[in-house]
Amino acid sequence: MSDPDPHLLIVDDDERIRDLLARFLKRQGFLVSTARDAAHARRLLAGLEFDLIVLDVMMPGEDGITLTERLRGEIRTPILLLTARGETEDRIRGLEAGADDYLVKPFEPRELSLRINAILRRVPDMPAARNLPKVLHLGAVRYDIDRGELWSGDTPVRLTATEVQLMRVFSAHPGEPLSRQQLVEELGRGASGDQPGAQERAVDVQITRLRRKIEADPKQPRYLQTIRGAGYMLSPD
Amino acid sequence: MSDPDPHLLIVDDDERIRDLLARFLKRQGFLVSTARDAAHARRLLAGLEFDLIVLDVMMPGEDGITLTERLRGEIRTPILLLTARGETEDRIRGLEAGADDYLVKPFEPRELSLRINAILRRVPDMPAARNLPKVLHLGAVRYDIDRGELWSGDTPVRLTATEVQLMRVFSAHPGEPLSRQQLVEELGRGASGDQPGAQERAVDVQITRLRRKIEADPKQPRYLQTIRGAGYMLSPD
């Protein structure tokens, strides 16, 4: 976190998406450059160092997968592909061409930053890569982000699927308040037409239980705090 | 899989463990060398290329974490640490020193080979690294190993936790029959003193359900086959 902000290159021919992602990712603390096609991207790559490239598969001219293949011959910078829903083949060819991960459109910007962080976390510290901690310290408790495991001292604490998802989201945004609404969406609970607010109550309950697992004194949470009117925030040591 | 077998270096001061692991991993198709301490390991590393190093943390002389730190200054070869149960700090310091993963003793050898494969899968293809496929093809169905996601054409198929675990194990041992007993153990169902065989029936049921999700004709399984008297085997395309 004290490292310099990672530099991202977004390559997408749709200007709206490019701007949207750029603005969002800048807010997340990344340095962002954009390119509208493969040729443009190559020009930028010739002159600048990037820590990660976000690449749309569907582009006029050289497509994302071809670009991935070519780049892999030259550089090791991680590549995350954006593929269209339905183009299963693209995803596979992309990974085989050397992409590090993919995301299916349409996606939540938040999900993108989650995956970017996951990749940066496991990239061996190349020049300028932010090496995010793989383990969150919460007093006597430790959370292993990639494995989704919680350890209380020496004993593993069993987390349910939903709890792991929650921790995953919180650890991608440490020290940042996340609203119940955001959390519900991250948990992938479809925005059904239920009584409004009903679903958010479920978040409360999950938080309560999570606190019982990570807080020394759940009544007086120190790490998983309530931000009144805003939501919840995880603050690791 | 057509790449040359990956070369592993096992560093552990306990000869019994060294031999046990070496034999097991050779059977899994790895090339294995062993060293009894840090100095010995360095000598081997000076002369040979390895694809992955398995390192015991507790060793007389230079300990595993120190060695990890030093090696990280020189080479990028992935390192997997073996830590003692209870030494939480070791795990964390290990990851921070640059280890790629850890395993807590005691562990199942099978779990070790699973993790080794997971690491090799995500290592960008350095010289001689086996690049295992990240996606298994099963006819029209695809399984993304790292993400534990199953796609039938364009639609994601929801897998339960146990199903994901099963797929995880099968994909680490493609084309290899796994006994019900092994599978039960992998699923972490403690070997309770129940009626013998009862637990194994549960595997059958899980297999049946998995087949319904991955086979075009579950009655006539093509990818997840029964090996009579031996267990089950997954054979991707």
Add this chain to the structure above:
DNA sequence: TCCTGACATCAAAAAGTTTTCACATGTTGC
């Protein structure tokens, strides 16, 4: 201080998952 809205939490209900059991079906060796 009292009210109000936001949050915490319990217990019950609902939903989902896994295991067991019983029986059907299939396979092998004689």
Add this chain to the structure above:
DNA sequence: GCAACATGTGAAAACTTTTTGATGTCAGGA
């Protein structure tokens, strides 16, 4: 073909997890 055994599978039971609804508590503004 038959016996003996291995495997397949539906359905009930057992269990786990998640959501809901009710109720209590707390913080902050009037």
